[in-house]
Amino acid sequence: MEQLTISQVLDLCGFWPEVLTAYDLEIVAAAPVRKVVRLQTPQGDLALKKFKLTDEELEFSLAAMRHVKERGFTVPGVIRTRDGREYVEHDGVKYFIMEWLDGRESDYGYVLDLANAARGLAKFHEASLGFDAPPCKGKEQWGTWTGHFLERIEEMREWQVLAEQGGTAFDRMFAEEVAYGIQEASRAVELLHASRYEEISKAEQESRGFCHHDYAHHNVLITPQKQVSLIDFDYALCDIRAHDLASLILRNMKSVKWDARTAYFIVKSYFESTAPQEGEERLLHAMMRFPQDLYEAGHFQYVEKNRPADVLESRLRKWSEQTKRRERVLQEFEAGARYVLKHGTIR
CATH class of the missing domain: 3.30.200.20 (Phosphorylase Kinase; domain 1)
Structure with missing residues (x-):
């Protein structure tokens, strides 16, 4: 050839x-x-x-x-x-x-890679401080979580009407799940209202750090020296570090079917070299509580309309199958995370 x-x-x-x-x-x-x-x-x-x-x-x-x-x-x-x-x-x-860059893609299913990824994320956030961000619409996300969650609740309510009037298998599945999703999103807003979100956002904004915002395993490279390097900064934005950390936890929760010890292991590894802020575990809980998978499935179906039906139906089935395990982890997450941050070990 x-x-x-x-x-x-x-x-x-x-x-x-x-x-x-x-x-x-x-x-x-x-x-x-x-x-x-x-x-x-x-x-x-x-x-x-x-x-x-x-x-x-x-x-x-x-x-x-x-x-x-x-x-x-x-x-x-x-x-x-x-x-x-x-x-x-x-x-x-x-x-x-x-x-x-010289390195291999990380494997979050391998505990040493996951530990390195969490530690590397903490080092990345430290390196991001003092960033003189060039002006760019949409990249300044300080203090916007509450507003974003409320906007997405309204979107899900609109999609609920479309689903109830639709006739596809996805419509039926989404109609069965969306009420619970709206409830979970509302709980996420309540958590923010009962947290130190505004104080932490203000403090981190003054430190001028930023988030990678796409901390997927294929963007996290492990060098031959077992160090972490990062690629693909397309979605980087200015926001509190809990955004990245919660996303890393969520990526792994879905793959390990909401195993609590994995969540605490990520928290432990991340905070080995950086100090937590008071109440940061509640911000992680709020971001994890928001039903992102359900929201994205609805967005792809009713807004973008560019995903295969079987893919979105599979996504909804996984969401439904994991709701009980998800709830068990989230109910205990803050207490478990506080224990890790205080004692440096998983109970």
Whole structure:
């Protein structure tokens, strides 16, 4: 079989084939890896990525990467074009080239990787402090959780009407689950009202940190030295660190069917090298309490309308199957997390 040229590889991946002409690079080979193209050069491998968001969003993403890199956290550096630009734009799509980091994707099912990921998240948040964020609409999320939750409750109420009047299998399943979801979202709002959310948000805003906002296992790389490095800052935003930490816990709760010890293990690992704020466990509880999976299923079905029905139905079934285990964990979470933070061990 005849080997494809580099331009053909880029074209097949949906990349502009001429983008590499803007760089002073000798490309030996190219191959797709997830959403990027891996470029082989005599000096080492690089990653070519395309970005479809706004100029301001890209600048925020690149500025966030530069900031933590300058503070010693391992993220890829950006390779500039011949004329010193950080990216190239063609037909509304922005392209940029980064260093290819040495490491493997983390495996959250492997306890040592999960511990490293939680510890690495704490180090990342420390490195993010003092960020001079470039202006970008939607990236400043300080103190917005309550408003977002209330808006999503209203959306779910609208979808409830659509589901009750619809005739699909998804409609029937969603109609059965959404009342409980609205109740859970309301409980999340109540938790925020009964927490130190405003004080913690104000304090962290003054420290000027930010969240990665997509701490999925494939964005968390484990280096040969067992350190954590991070890629894909597309969704980075300015918000309290509990946003990232709660998301990491939730990702693992779904995969281990809401095992409480896993949640406490993540909390323990994260706070081994950074001090908790008083009442932070309630903010984690509030974010975990919000029925994000149910909300996203409804959003995909009734707003975006671009997901296969069987995929969304499967998502609803998993949500329904895990509600009892989920409730048991959430009822005890704050007390269990406080014990971990006080004693440094899981009871």
